Amino acid sequence: MTGSSLDSEITRSDKYSILLPTYNERENLPIIIWLIINYLDGSGIDYEVVIIDDGSPDGTLDVAKQLQKIYGSYRIVLRPREKKLGLGTAYIHGIKHATGNYIIIMDADLSHHPKFIPQFIEKQKSKDYDIVTGTRYVGGGGVYGWDFKRKLISRGANFITQLLLRPGVSDLTGSFRLIIQERCTTEVG
Amino acid sequence: MIKMTKLLEWISVASAFFAVWFSLVGGYIKHPVIEENMNFILFSPIFIVTLFGLYAVTVVLYRVFTFNNCEPAFLELQKQIQEANKDLLAKGLKL
Numbered sequence: 374m375t376g377s378s379l380d381s382e383i384t385r386s387d388k389y390s391i392l393l394p395t396y397n398e399r400e401n402l403p404i405i406i407w408l409i410i411n412y413l414d415g416s417g418i419d420y421e422v423v424i425i426d427d428g429s430p431d432g433t434l435d436v437a438k439q440l441q442k443i444y445g446s447y448r449i450v451l452r453p454r455e456k457k458l459g460l461g462t463a464y465i466h467g468i469k470h471a472t473g474n475y476i477i478i479m480d481a482d483l484s485h486h487p488k489f490i491p492q493f494i495e496k497q498k499s500k501d502y503d504i505v506t507g508t509r510y511v512g513g514g515g516v517y518g519w520d521f522k523r524k525l526i527s528r529g530a531n532f533i534t535q536l537l538l539r540p541g542v543s544d545l546t547g548s549f550r551l552i553i554q555e556r557c558t559t560e561v562g
Numbered sequence: 563m564i565k566m567t568k569l570l571e572w573i574s575v576a577s578a579f580f581a582v583w584f585s586l587v588g589g590y591i592k593h594p595v596i597e598e599n600m601n602f603i604l605f606s607p608i609f610i611v612t613l614f615g616l617y618a619v620t621v622v623l624y625r626v627f628t629f630n631n632c633e634p635a636f637l638e639l640q641k642q643i644q645e646a647n648k649d650l651l652a653k654g655l656k657l
Binding site for chain 1: 568572618622623626629631632635636639642643646647649653654655656657
């Protein structure tokens with residue numbers, strides 16, 4: 374995919390807020406930020422990275438502050454919380470403070486590669502989807518370094534949820550997603 | 563049609579099945595074919611569950627063994643991590 378074809382489809386005012394909830398990610402955070410910046414700068418995509426650190430004892434927030442100094446406070450936004458309050462409320466906290474009209478959630482531990490973000494954006498634009506979500510279970514999706522037990526639990530749990538709920542989504546528990554800010558504010562208040 | 567919850571869907575399908583099953587087993591419908599196959603009809607819920615269980619185990623195991631292992635992605639990321647660390651060090655990041 375070329376930057377220019379994507380660029381023509383993105384409205385000038387579109388902005389993507391990438392939410393990165395962190396807890397003890399002092400080593401991974403610089404890498405994920407570096408990857409995001411390298412893949413998105415010069416792509417014509419306007420974005421910010423919102424780091425939501427839940428009071429990590431390992432000093433993740435210090436690293437985040439350094440990254441903000443390096444890359445600027447437009448790109449790197451810090452929305453830390455005092456203590457470990459959980460992933461769900463971290464997303465809500467991030468959505469509330471995001472300045473973008475689109476929200477991207479992803480893991481900071483390098484489970485999700487930022488190189489896919491332009492594909493998420495293109496997919497969403499193609500039919501004005503409410504949500505675009507990454508998957509480990511079909512197509513090019515996958516995992517690395519999982520043992521048999523972990524794969525079995527993952528596949529087993531996925532089979533059961535697919536059977537019981539038939540959600541029309543192959544991966545319900547993955548957390549690499551693109552959503553639309555105004556379409557989720559009613560849900561999160 | 564009113565949109566049913568998934569729970570309601572499951573309950574209605576199960577109720578429909580057991581209504582038919584019970585009417586056959588309970589002798590509410592009489593027919594020689596039913597009587598000849600009574601043993602099969604009687605245990606059909608167990609057969610169905612067992613067969614489905616075998617199907618489920620097969621599918622899950624097949625998917626476990628064909629779970630995409632992203633080796634190239636891992637190698638690419640390893641290289642990028644080194645690159646990132648070098649670049650960030652040059653930009654003044656202190657870990």
